[in-house]
Structures are given as C-alpha cells and as structure tokens.
Ligand SMILES: [Ca+2]
C-alpha cells in the first residue's frame with residue numbers, strides 16, 4: 353500500500369519503538385511494525401523498512417532527575433542544583449552551613465554512614481537524596497579558682513559556656529536569678545532567658561545550667577523543677 357508519513361511509538365525509556373503506517377488512500381488501513389532500535393550516546397535511533405522504503409526516527413535519552421537535600425537544620429549552598437541531567441551528572445557539591453557545627457559531607461543515607469557523595473556521575477538514572485552530616489563544634493572552657501588561677505580547662509560542645517572563663521567558687525547551682533536561694537522563681541528566670549526575655553551574665557549561665565551539660569536549655573528548667581520536687585537529682589556541674 354502507499355503509506356503516508358509513519359507514526360513512531362517510542363517506549364518512554366527509548367528502549368523500543370513501533371512504527372505505524374497508514375494507507376494514504378484509505379486511512380482505516382494501518383500496519384504497525386517493530387522498529388530496530390540502536391543507541392549511541394544519549395540518542396536512540398529507530399529504523400524500519402516498509403514496502404521497500406527505509407524510515408528512521410530519533411529520540412533523545414537525556415532525562416532530568418531530582419536531587420533532594422536533607423539538611424538537618426542547615427542552610428544549603430545556593431549553587432547546589434535541584435535536578436541533574438543524566439548525560440551530564442553533577443561534578444561537585446558545595447558545603448551547606450549550620451551555626452556552630454562543621455559540615456562532614458553529603459551521604460546517600462540518613463545515618464550518614466559509608467562513603468560521602470561528592471558527585472553524580474553521568475549515566476546515573478534515578479532521583480537522588482543527599483543527607484548532610486554535621487559535627488557539633490567544640491570549644492575550650494576555662495574554670496577559674498576564686499583567686500583567679502586556672503583550675504582546669506575543658507573541651508565542651510558548643511553551648512552557653514563556649515569560650516568562657518568561669519568561676520568555680522559558686523555553690524548555688526540553680527540560682528539563676530542570683531537572689532541567694534534556689535526556688536521556683538529560678539525556673540521562671542531560666543524560662544524567661546530561653547524565651548529571650550532576659551539576658552544572662554556568665555555567672556547566670558553557669559548557675560542556670562542545672563544539669564551541667566554545658567548549655568542552657570529547657571532541660572535545665574525541667575532538671576531544676578525535678579530538684580525542687582525532691583526528686584533524686586543533683587544540681588550543677590561537678591567540677592571541683
Ligand atoms: Ca534564686
């Protein structure tokens with residue numbers, strides 16, 4: 353039959369193709385044949401011979417895939433792409449940032465184990481999720497005797513004490529409002545500090561860290577409440 357221009361019916365992934373010819377004199381007459389598909393680079397070529405005439409069609413195999421970043425509280429670098437093309441990949445990723453922490457690489461798993469992901473090679477063919485690994489920055493705290501001499505220095509995770517020189521001649525741990533006794537009003541004062549309604553001096557930061565972990569947060573208010581309720585808890589950093 354005399355055929356008009358064929359219709360090419362590609363598989364989505366370009367791996368196969370059928371070709372439909374329609375009779376130019378009677379469009380109800382069609383013939384569908386399998387084309388031979390070859391690929392070169394990122395182009396697939398379908399070839400078919402029908403009634404002694406050869407026909408070819410091409411399909412691009414370039415596909416864009418998504419990249420998802422799990423930042424765990426960090427801020428991504430603006431240059432990191434949200435997609436990649438499979439014929440190009442991604443040659444490198446920039447480091448995200450998170451305050452007081454050090455970036456430890458991108459990983460393909462939430463536990464950030466194994467080998468860091470530094471690129472996506474050309475030829476990859478799936479959406480990717482990258483997880484940011486973080487290491488908490490640490491700093492040195494110097495504990496001072498009441499005469500000003502150094503008792504000891506200590507490496508602690510970033511927190512309220514960071515970089516501070518702190519006196520150890522303070523006995524009233526929990527006395528966050530510095531009134532000489534440890535009461536529920538100190539819980540309130542810690543909550544005011546956490547709500548940014550009050551500024552704390554270095555001495556207050558030390559006294560307010562009632563669980564002695566180097567930072568002042570809501571767990572210290574809870575710890576102090578438990579102490580006041582006469583649970584068996586001890587206040588403060590046991591230093592001297
Ligand atoms: Ca007090």
Ligand SMILES: [Ca+2]
Pocket residue numbers: 560561562563564565566567568569571572
């Ligand atoms: Ca604490």
